[in-house]
Amino acid sequence: MSTDPASWFSGATRVMFVHAHPDDETITTGGTLAALSEAGREPLVVTLTRGERGEVVDGPLAHLAGTDGLAPHRQAELSAALAMLGVERHAFLGVPPARAEGLQPTIYEDSGMEWLASGQAGPSADATVDALTVVPAVESLNDLFAAANEAGAGAIVSYDDGGGYGHPDHVHAHRIARAVAVALDLPFWEIVSDGAEVDERAAADDGDAPEAYDVTPWLGRKVVALRAYATQLTVDGDEIVHVGGQRQAISSVEAFRLRPAG
Template identity: 30%
Template sequence: MDTNPPIPTRAMVVYAHPDDPDFSIGGTAAAWSQAGAEVIYVLITSGNSGSHVEGMTKEHLAAIREEEQRAAARECGVHEVVFLRYDDGTLQPTLGLRKDLVRVMRKYRPDTVVCGDPIAFFYGNFYINHPDHRAAAVATLEAVFPAVSMPLAFPDLLAEGYEAHSVREVWVTDSTLKDTMVDISGTLANKIAALRQHKSQVEGWDPTEMVTAWAREEGEKAGLVAAEGFRRMILGREEKPPVSPAVGTPGDNPVPA
């Protein structure tokens, strides 16, 4: 378990809905920002279906939740928030979404991308993962590899000036295969403050107790007071492995001598 991972220069955090980044990576985003990293949030939807208030419209709710997310991001030192404005609740990992994510990745050129786990379907016996979360994760990973780095993928983007870019690392949240922990003992308060900004969703609920318990539980796995955990994928290395198969996992099909 790595408890002292490197801090990215520029990280792009991609999730389906407003408040997703704050639940998943708020403490880490604040820690990275405080260390001088540039962090960009990309929200694929504006959460325009997430209300049971009578008379609420999708347009009004989207405006509310976008402003809440901008305020929450500021609590974590994040000043760039991008909304792709797909419809909440109907997200699919389409080629159109992949292209939109390639565009934004080529525009901002992050060295690290953070997203959810596309295979996370159940959490214990009390929560079924939102389908938008899984779709967002699939689309993000498919944009990272290989589309964003291929000049001939979506050639109209290249014609618009969005040149190919290679993402060096992907950090996956909510994974059962965590190998990296970020100490958020100094930024847990930022995470909680960010979540409190989502007033349309928390409706007076104080996230302090639950979020603190989660952070302490993660921290215990690595001897930290409070942490957020990740599966860290290192795609770009100083030295390439001797065999880079086009299909499968390196080592699965070694090339005969």
């Protein structure tokens, strides 16, 4: 398990992280982002939507749920979290530098989701015409290509092909991020979901082993960044309590798997 961020992602410079909504970057990759930033490797975070369809934790901010005020509030939470992680390079998809040349800025809206009987998330029946997964995919793909090209990305990180837990925006993030990686001949690293096996010996036979990064030295930053997301979660000791009441350990290990091209 590596503790040296200079070697992570095979030493690629300016790794681009592609995340669906504000808070995803901190929950799944916060320690890694803090470590890379401290090491001067200038990670770029691209957020695809502003999380307009998200639920809100019960309490003083609950009135924001379902209103036009939620998106700007989540943007502010994202800015605070990135500052805590030391990340200086961020873009929303659809806005320069994450917008294809010659096109006016646009906003890709949260597609929403519904919980399925399997426990995974699935598409919502009432996604808007401006939702990330409803707008023709070529538009968001070209925007992400522009972001990677402008940033001089040396590698791309996003979710696995199931989007981690099935949210349609996460699945879309995987698809366009991997497509851009292939187009630019860049390594594509998928986030190994919490609870997945990260012991490198587990996949030694097939060469598909995840790389586990020990983010203990940056765990404090990750926790403080998580606390910025008061609409979405609560930090309770060494766990996150999500808006739906689900508990998730705040891990000091973040793991990624290098996927083959194509």
